[in-house]
Amino acid sequence: NAGVMQNPRHLVRRRGQEARLRCSPMKGHSHVYWYRQLPEEGLKFMVYLQKENIIDESGMPKERFSAEFPKEGPSILRIQQVVRGDSAAYFCASSLESGLYYEQYFGPGTRLTVT
Amino acid sequence: DQQVKQNSPSLSVQEGRISILNCDYTNSMFDYFLWYKKYPAEGPTFLISISSIKDKNEDGRFTVFLNKSAKHLSLHIVPSQPGDSAVYFCAASPRPANFGNEKLTFGTGTRLTIIP
Numbered sequence: 001n002a003g004v005m006q007n008p009r010h011l012v013r014r015r016g017q018e019a020r021l022r023c024s025p026m027k028g029h030s031h032v033y034w035y036r037q038l039p040e041e042g043l044k045f046m047v048y049l050q051k052e053n054i055i056d057e058s059g060m061p062k063e064r065f066s067a068e069f070p071k072e073g074p075s076i077l078r079i080q081q082v083v084r085g086d087s088a089a090y091f092c093a094s095s096l097e098s099g100l101y102y103e104q105y106f107g108p109g110t111r112l113t114v115t
Numbered sequence: 116d117q118q119v120k121q122n123s124p125s126l127s128v129q130e131g132r133i134s135i136l137n138c139d140y141t142n143s144m145f146d147y148f149l150w151y152k153k154y155p156a157e158g159p160t161f162l163i164s165i166s167s168i169k170d171k172n173e174d175g176r177f178t179v180f181l182n183k184s185a186k187h188l189s190l191h192i193v194p195s196q197p198g199d200s201a202v203y204f205c206a207a208s209p210r211p212a213n214f215g216n217e218k219l220t221f222g223t224g225t226r227l228t229i230i231p
Binding site: 004035056058103105108111 | 119149151156157158159160161164204206217218219220221222223224
């Protein structure tokens with residue numbers, strides 16, 4: 001009964017490199033959300049995806065950030081040409097497919113450090 | 116524009132006593148509220164939730180109270196235990212438009228320390 005899985009747990013990138021963060025939702029969950037937590041702040045919504053569809057990307061920076069959730073495989077959050085301000089903890093959450101109210105369950109996060 | 120506010124960054128409570136964590140919100144479209152607990156270097160763990168049709172929800176030692184007119188909710192933990200020491204986040208979402216799921220808006224968290 002695995003929970004939400006994220007990898008890598010820690011990622012170090014130099015400025016200008018690309019970062020790829022992966023998220024496998026809980027079994028049976030088809031909704032995936034990405035959040036970012038900057039130091040000493042709460043979590044901020046980035047993007048909401050269902051299989052092969054982006055539902056809401058209102059929290060994603062317009063440039064350099066993209067996300068996908070393919071039919072097969074994990075959801076990927078991709079950050080191109082990283083800058084120091086991208087250093088943060090990135091959390092993925094998943095929830096059940098249908099129903100009115102469902103809790104979102106979070107993974108352990110990926111801590112991105114840009115040097 | 117902080118739509119969900121947790122005005123107490125930290126709280127210390129004696130073991131065995133009641134811990135009360137508070138949360139205020141400004142967006143009247145929020146319809147569903149959740150509390151998460153977070154340990155360092157881990158993801159948030161879901162604790163308890165409440166929808167706007169209720170004013171109280173209880174699960175073991177945890178009770179959440181919702182006052183819609185005041186746009187205020189609180190989490191009560193009784194009795195408090197040392198393992199409860201963590202950062203607690205309040206989160207809210209609007210009523211889903213088409214029976215789907217909506218993004219969560221989080222507060223900035225309250226660090227709870229239980230003193231043995």
